[in-house]
Amino acid sequence: MEKAWWKESVVYQIYPRSFMDSNGDGIGDLQGIITKLDYLKELGIDVIWLSPVYKSPNDDNGYDISDYQNIMDEFGTMADFDELLQGAHDRGIKIVMDLVVNHSSDEHxxxxxxxxxxxxxxxxxxxxxxxxxxxxxxxxxxxxxxxxxxxxxxxxxxxxHIFSKKQPDLNWENETLRKAVYKMMTWWLEKGIDGFRMDVINFISKDSRYPDGEVHGENKYGDGSKHFMNGPGIHEFLQEMNKEVLSKYDVLTVGEMPGVDVEQGKLYTGEDRNELNMVFQFEHVDVGNGPGGKWTSQPWKLTELKGILTKWQYGLADDGWNSLYWNNHDQPRVVSRFGHDKEYYEKSAKMLATCLHMMKGTPYIYQGEEIGMTNVAFESIDDYRDLETLNMYNEAVNELGKDPNKVMRAIYERGRDNARTPVQWDDTENAGFTTGTPWISVNPNYKEVNAKRVLQDPNSIFHYYKKLIQLRKENEIVVYGKFELLHEDSEEIFCYTRELRNEKWLIVCSFSTELVKFELPNQIKYQSKQLVLGNYEDEPITIETFELKPYQTLVYKLT
CATH class of the missing domain: 3.90.400.10 (Oligo-1,6-glucosidase; Domain 2)
Incomplete structure (x- = not known):
């Protein structure tokens, strides 16, 4: 497998609106990000993925772009962007921009x-x-x-408009349109940015016959996804984009691709395919979705989660590349979703970080994840800002007559605003995010959960993430080592090895609130062991068989 800087990097996603406000208008901005570059350097990340900062009427928080070569007034100016790019580069941090070209704003x-x-x-x-x-x-x-x-x-x-009516879909069958998009991409790359995260990029090719979609359950509309996801011309378009633009620069490219499977993932990311470096798949974050999708969630099993992540680890083992993530601006907070945000809050946050970062692929950290930010439960629907959430509530409560309390519980669990509350910098008013009124309320737990507090505590979640990032930089095995799942059928333990040349690492993660017995499989042979990382202060005397504590994680180097 070829080596590449983007395989060895850790990416940090910034959702600018909620990151840091520099001018007191309650909205995060580019100057705010500039003030936190040293914080990101301290964490050790290599790349910032910047969610959209382009000119936009903000119908969908910047994913409706009215001018691709201009900056949204609320975020600042192009001069501010240039200062941010320079400031990041001066600190050895690259910047990847969000590319939103399935649709534009209706005001473009x-x-x-x-x-x-x-x-x-x-x-x-x-x-x-x-x-x-x-x-x-x-x-x-x-x-x-x-x-x-x-x-x-x-x-x-x-x-x-697959999304909001203010987000009309672009017609990728039109060559003139494609050339205009490539010209815009080239303009940004010439400016010095380091790549693109491509929003729903596998939606750009539609079935030109435009057939009706299947109607499921109580929906009155059809599901057209199989006619616009991974459409007939998608590989042709991405190969053309690569040839005309991407191949001329040494950049990171990641395609957001709902509905993509492993076989398609290989086609999008294969080394000789000349399309993209990696994709974001959604199978693992859809675990527990009920018949009505994420709003009708049901209990999930660890074997389901492991099965999906492992399938992708094996599927892209020798060709293609995985992106690793728990969180982004559309997902609930991982410690609330897959961990335990009450009694085992810190332990489960560290375990989940270990489980992800020790796998093969490029890890993505979403802002606030490194300080252990959690889901939020606002009392009123009026406190929510996300278009998807508000539309769902209106349809469920006002049109279908569902119980508002049940609908709010679904929002607490899976709503996108969980990820969009302001980053909690300190314990002052509005968590140090703004001196004004924040565009969306701050999570009330900011007095306990904030960056100032975790920076001062050497055993905090922040410093644990820092160690994980450092381990990736110092140990080739974490980037390029072979992955193998152990204890496949366990509903409590996620355990795997990484192997490179004569070195083997054992990663053990408990997803349980109970004590769980761990037995080392017979096929794992070793002469000596060294504890590389763990989230409890003591370690087991022997690893042949021992009891894992709640949400315990251990990383061993075996020789």
Whole structure:
């Protein structure tokens, strides 16, 4: 397997709106990020992935872009961005930008022109269709609720929006549009950025026949996903993008790809495929989804979670590359989701970090994860800001008459705003995030959970993450070693080895609140052992058989 800097890196995702506010308007900004670059250098990360900072009306928190080569007023100016890029590079930190080209904002100049008339030169930059018998062109439902088609009376046609109606989908079949996108990407790379995280990039190719989708359960709209996920032209488009832009620079590329499986993952990331470095798959974070998706969650089993992560470890073992993550701006906080955010809060946060960072792939840390931020439970729906959450609540409570308390419980568990409350920097008002009124309320636990506190405690979650990052930098086995799962059927223990040349590491993680008996499989032979990392102060006398404490994790070097 070829070595590459992006395989050896640890990436830190910044959601700018919630990271740090420098001017007291309650919204995080670029200057705020600049003030925290030394904090990130202290943590030891190599790359910042910056969620969208482009000009946007903010219908979907910046994922609706009205100008790809300009900065959102709330975040600052292009001069601020240049200062951030320089400041990061001066500290040896790279910056990867979010690339959102499945759709634009309906306020983008291209769409403003496109909707004017059927013969406008920009008409074909988007996907327009006539209705069918007074209904939309297909029965597809939007990800954010309602139809994925919006009627526009100017030309008596509908445009496609897989997401919000203010996010019309771009028409990738149009070569002129593709060239415009590649020109924009090149402009950013020439500026000196270090790569792209590509938003729902496997949605850009649609089935040109536009068939109806299947209707499931009580939904009134069809599921069109199989007609716009991993579509017929997707590899052709990504190979063209690679040829025209990406291959000319030494950059990190990661594609966000809902609905991607291992075999498709190999096609997207294979070393001779000339597409992307890695993909974000969603199978492991969908564990526990019920019949209505994440809003109808049900108990999950560790064997399910292990099965998915292991399948990807084995599937991309020799060709392609994995991205490793628990958290991002769309997911609940990992210590609340897969750990124990009460009694075993610190132990489970460290265990989950170990479990992920010791696997093969590039690890991603989401802001606040390294200080142990948790889910939030606001009392009122009025305290929530996420479009997906608000639409779901409105539909469930006001249209379907569901119990508001049950709906709120689902939001507490899986809502996207769990990840979007401001980063908790200290125990002063608003957690030190802003001197003004924050755009979304701070999690009330900021007095106990904050960066100032964990920086001062050498045994904190922050310093544990720092150790994990350092281990990856100093030990090739963590990056390139072979992965092998042990105790496959255990519902309490996630255990695996990493092996490179004559070295073997054993990683043991308990997902239980109880004491659990661990037995070393017979096939693991060793002469000596050295404890590399653990989240309890003492270690077992022997590793042949011992009792794992609640949420205990141990990393051993075996020789």
């Amino acid at each position: 100049a291209w769409f403003v022109e496109s909707r004017k008339s059927k013969d406008n030169p920009f008409r074909d930059y988007y996907i327009w269709k006539p209705g069918k018998n007074g209904d939309p062109p297909t029965n597809w439902g939007s990800v954010f609720g309602g139809s994925s088609w919006q009627y526009d009376e100017t030309t008596n046609e509908y445009y496609l």
